Amino acid sequence: MSDDAVPDLRASDADRERVAEVLREALAEGRLDMAEFDDRLDAAYKARTYGELAPLTRDLPTPGATAVSFVKEPVRGGGWADRITGGEGSSTGAVAILSGFERRGRWTVPRRFSCFTFMGGGELDLREADFADREVVINCVAVMGGVQVVVPPGVEVVVRGVGVMGAFEHPRDDAPPEPGAPRVVIGGFAFWGGVGVERKLPRAERKRLKEQRRLDRGR
Known part of the structure; x- marks a missing residue:
């Protein structure tokens, strides 16, 4: 293994x-x-x-062996190249009918991911994700439902979906993409539903900034 x-x-x-x-x-x-x-x-x-x-x-001392002491996570050099794997995705799609789905944490976004919601909702959080290719396509069909896509800063986002009595929302910021960052193309169809895209810092970075603010206030 x-x-x-x-x-x-x-x-x-x-x-x-x-x-x-x-x-x-x-x-x-x-x-x-x-x-x-x-x-x-x-x-x-x-x-x-x-x-x-x-x-x-991970950030705590763990006396003795623990359930996670042997978990070896891929070492990242801090650049986007480490997160574009060239491999296969963790999953290729998701469906929510009168229910919900979510993909978050460490997972690999495939070259093409398709999701469908009917009177339900889903969340695709890409902040900690790897990417199977430099460009990935997320196809969303939302019928009286919704899908929320969360991306980290620096990722290029292109929204091409069509809404009928619904909407595909673009990220609120128009910051230029970072060199080498993946390109996420979001398409599909929304009927009485919506697909939203928002940028958020990864949890580790938010925690670091929070701690830095705390230290700055203490000075």
Whole structure:
């Protein structure tokens, strides 16, 4: 089994409980405040794979071996080249009929991803995602439903969808794409529904900026 496959392995109840114990220890030592603890603990008990557990204790000391101590995540050099894999996508589509779907965290966006919602909703969060190619196409069909696409800063977004008593929303900012960043083309059809696109910082970057602001206020 390759190292890259390890994060996709299913976690057990014992794995989740070991991560929860690390979080409780961090709370007792003052490494986490109550809000952070609650968020991470909730995520730990909802986690299905080792890859979902790993980020919850990555910045915490973990005495002994834990469920995530052996999870080896791909090392990134900080550039977009590390996130354009040239491989296959984690999944090629999603459907929500009177229900919902989401793709978030570490996943690989395929060259073409198709999704359909009928009186339901979906979220595609690309902030932590890898990309199978330099350009990926996301085709959305929303009928009395909606799809929200979240992209990180620097990614080029092209919206080509058609809305009939519905809409395809463009990102609010018009910042130029970063060199080497992937291009995300969003198309499809919305009838009494909508497809929205928004830019958000990755969670790690938001946390870093929050901590920096806290340190600046303390000076």
